[in-house]
Amino acid sequence: METTVATTTPEGDVWGGGNQPLRASYGKMMMWFFIVSDALTFSGFLAAYGFSRFKFVNAWPIADEVFTHFPFLHGVPAPMFYVAFMTFVLIFSSVTMVLAVDAGHKMQQSKVAMYMFLTIIGGAIFVGSQAWEWATFIKGDYGAVETRGGKILQFLDTEGSRVAIGSFAQPMQSTAIEHQESNGVWFMGGNEQTSYNLEEVTAGFLANDNLLIRTQYLDENGHPTVLSREASIAKIKKDGKLVVEGANLKRNEYGHPLFADFFFFITGFHGFHVFSGVMINIIIFFNVVIGTYERRKSYEMVEKVGLYWHFVDLVWVFVFTFFYLV
Numbered sequence: 575m576e577t578t579v580a581t582t583t584p585e586g587d588v589w590g591g592g593n594q595p596l597r598a599s600y601g602k603m604m605m606w607f608f609i610v611s612d613a614l615t616f617s618g619f620l621a622a623y624g625f626s627r628f629k630f631v632n633a634w635p636i637a638d639e640v641f642t643h644f645p646f647l648h649g650v651p652a653p654m655f656y657v658a659f660m661t662f663v664l665i666f667s668s669v670t671m672v673l674a675v676d677a678g679h680k681m682q683q684s685k686v687a688m689y690m691f692l693t694i695i696g697g698a699i700f701v702g703s704q705a706w707e708w709a710t711f712i713k714g715d716y717g718a719v720e721t722r723g724g725k726i727l728q729f730l731d732t733e734g735s736r737v738a739i740g741s742f743a744q745p746m747q748s749t750a751i752e753h754q755e756s757n758g759v760w761f762m763g764g765n766e767q768t769s770y771n772l773e774e775v776t777a778g779f780l781a782n783d784n785l786l787i788r789t790q791y792l793d794e795n796g797h798p799t800v801l802s803r804e805a806s807i808a809k810i811k812k813d814g815k816l817v818v819e820g821a822n823l824k825r826n827e828y829g830h831p832l833f834a835d836f837f838f839f840i841t842g843f844h845g846f847h848v849f850s851g852v853m854i855n856i857i858i859f860f861n862v863v864i865g866t867y868e869r870r871k872s873y874e875m876v877e878k879v880g881l882y883w884h885f886v887d888l889v890w891v892f893v894f895t896f897f898y899l900v
Contacts, residue, residue: 602878605882609882659703668883671884672884686876697849705845717738726829727813729787730786739770768819779810785803
């Protein structure tokens, strides 16, 4: 008769008797749980973006016309070039992370440190580039007029090129009250300060016969409708409400305000993940340098942060596809 021997679970044994799930350690399993839950969060954000874009498709900005800037190339149209550069840098940092993990499996301390350092540099470049993109998006490039119905009117020349309001607005004597301590509360309730007010923009528009207005509404070819000179004059006189420069959580010179809301929220949420990953990678890098994982005879910690970094890169591929390309 076969004898059954009862065994006790050693204190601290997480799995308690049975094989480790998927042959993974407790730390890696918890990282996978985090990645799956975070992936669902990003999926919800992108789904909300898709529904909003479908609902307001007639007023949704075209990414090629919004993200046209490149550092040190002022005035040179480079649609999506810098976003593509950011994407390449982040994907390349994922490659260096793979090499760091592989070097860790081979217990090659110097190579792990080198590839971790390159990964940190790539992540820092991406975060800095995203900050520059935010600043450019907030500042704006051309300016526009918002109508009483909340729509955006953009200005074109007769050749169809965008025209900045600063190139034709006629400065007038300001009617604003000087900001003093006694009237500070009044200013808190006013609109955002812009370079030119509606009267100055309207006067400049009327004085330039080669200017036209483009609305958010799409024509039969799927392009924003460009009004005739007569219709443009009537539109700005009748419906013009205020001047908009750049984008924020309330107004957006490029089109529907929700576009700016989603841009700040989704890219900001992802940027926070990248920034957090860079900080964690810096800690792991110094642990590698001082030999912490050599003494442990294991570089599993590098592998765990590598899983997080690959997830961040993969999420950006989806953000880049749905937000910038589609």
